[in-house]
Amino acid sequence: MSATAGAPPRVVLVDDHGLFRSGVRAELGRQVEVVGEADDVAPAIEVIGRLVPDVVLLDVHLPGGGGQAVIAAVKRDHPEVRFLALSASDAPEDVIAVIRAGARGYVTKTISTADLADAIRRVADGDAVFSHRLAGFVLDAFAAAPSPEDVKPSFDPELDQLTSREREVLRLIAQGYTYKEIARELFISVKTVESHVSSVLRKLQLSSRHQLTRWAAERRLT
């Protein structure tokens, strides 16, 4: 909770729609500090490298390449910068790609201002942010047990399976529960819920399941 306690998180907006940027900036103005904006991949990398914000609010679709290109470039020099992906499409292959590139969460553009500010704070604190759609995607992607040829043998097999507790948490997120409600429902603390979600995020990013990519590709139509 460092961000809420101290200064509001410093945020860079990356989106190719100027109107959207100014809208977000106007609405979030009081709750976060928007330090910079960019409308494409190259300027984004430059701005982020110069300002080193806490959180980058990153559109998945950018004219000069996907949002994951930005993440990949920034990660090399500034691994401490955290990304929250923002998308209008909800298309799973975009979402999975940007998460696997390193984003700490994903929200849709229809999200309310309060929720967005909350999500930004969460990401700034190092937690993961799963929208209900993303939770559904992850459940879907991890649904079947991986077949042997799907997994490179050198990898940690634990990464390819969700624990039953993680599945439970994801199910409740998918049903629109907040972390606090999940904690009450499962008789665990909010911190534990957060650590479950972070662990799912890690698996999502590191799992060697080819299935994940294939699944995302097959799910092109939402």
Next chain:
Amino acid sequence: MPSAGQGAGQGKPRWQLQGPAGNDGYVQEPSEPTWPPFRFHGGAGRRDWRADRDWQTRPDWQTRPDWPGRTRRWRHRGNGEPLRRDPEDRLAGGVAAGIAAWRGFSPTTVRIAFVVAALISQGWVVPIYLGGWLLIPAKDTEASIGSRARHDSRGIALAVGLASLLCVVLGLASVLNPWLINTYGWQQVISVAFLALVWRNAPDSEQAAMRRLVEPLESLGPGGTRASRGTVIRLSGALVLLGAGVIWLLTSHESIALLRPLAGLILVAAGIVLLLGPWWLRIARDLVLERQARARAEERADISARVHDSVLQTLALIQRRAGDPQQVVQLARAQERELRSWLFEGRTLGDGDATTFAEGIRQIQRDVEARHGVPVEIVTVGDCPLDNDLNALLAAAREATVNAAKWSGASVISLFAEVEPEQVEAAVRDRGKGFDPDAVPGDRKGLAESIHGRMTRHGGSVAVHSALGEGTKVTLTMPRTAAPAAPAGAAGGNRR
């Protein structure tokens, strides 16, 4: 249990080992033998009977005949209910149908057995059948006709009178042919008495059915003046045949060539067929119609649930939005389209073109958002083709979502659906005002019929969690009957 029994052929009867296993199914047998004659309890039903048969066929039974096993085998056939006549599947009194259901045979088998037994037993089966009619209560009732007949003194008098009248007639006839009357005649004295009692004391519904059976005889009476020429010819032909046959039978004797009574029988049979054939046909047709009517009644229940989901909901909505003519027109048009597609194109209401479960969920989202203006957030995990059970699940989920949109006051509704290998689950959740599930009156059709009824009819289950001020969550679970089907198209490459 001796361990020696492990070796099969050691002379140790194998049934001793099998016995307890066979017994398992009967442990929970209820212990309330109320009225012994017609009450049998089948705890386990047919499957156990088959299992029993396997070990019955071992040769060991020759050394130790296992009578308990056999009686058990017989006791556990059938529907496990007490013996009751079945007036819905009747030809005469429904006795045969009742026995068939009780013992797990087909009614036709029992009826044929009755006819054969009637011939072999020299007609004794007829009074026994009528006795059964008198003493076995009809389905869903407790009192038999006989218990009412006990108090019907005029009926008893009539029965005795008719019986003695028949005695006189038989006595006269036996002058002509003592063998026939002595063999087949006298038993029917009892039958006539029983029949008179049944006739007078049967409940109204059964009397109506009996009246239909004897309708042909009534129309022969003085009232039948409107009879057409065809009927007159038919009737006189039948009477001639009957008369000739009866005289032939009565004058033939045991000692005379076998052919003569046979010819008499044929004549009588032909006469009866000619006399009663058309009415029998009509009765058979009526039975079919009756069964169709029952099927229609069941269909009606389904239709009324559907109409409630669509038409009644829309009408309620139109009333609430009466101030906005444009929206009313839009609602009415949407409803008309939906109803038409269901009535004339045989589509399930609201299903649209959905062929997979996830598509159906998306359809619900579209419809509810369009009609009620409340956003529905859906998350689907996995997918599978639709079948009847899943259609029911979708319909129930739709109803739950519509309920949430209409009553909860929540700004957004969450609809979560997950297809798992063994079951399909749908959860509808809102953060609206909630309600007390116990306080919902039983006649509120939405929750009771459209959700609970529908799910239980298809083997699923419903859990409703709601508290005032905290919103509502309806969880619908439907087991998957078919083996996990191949994923439908591009929708589920994640399952294999």
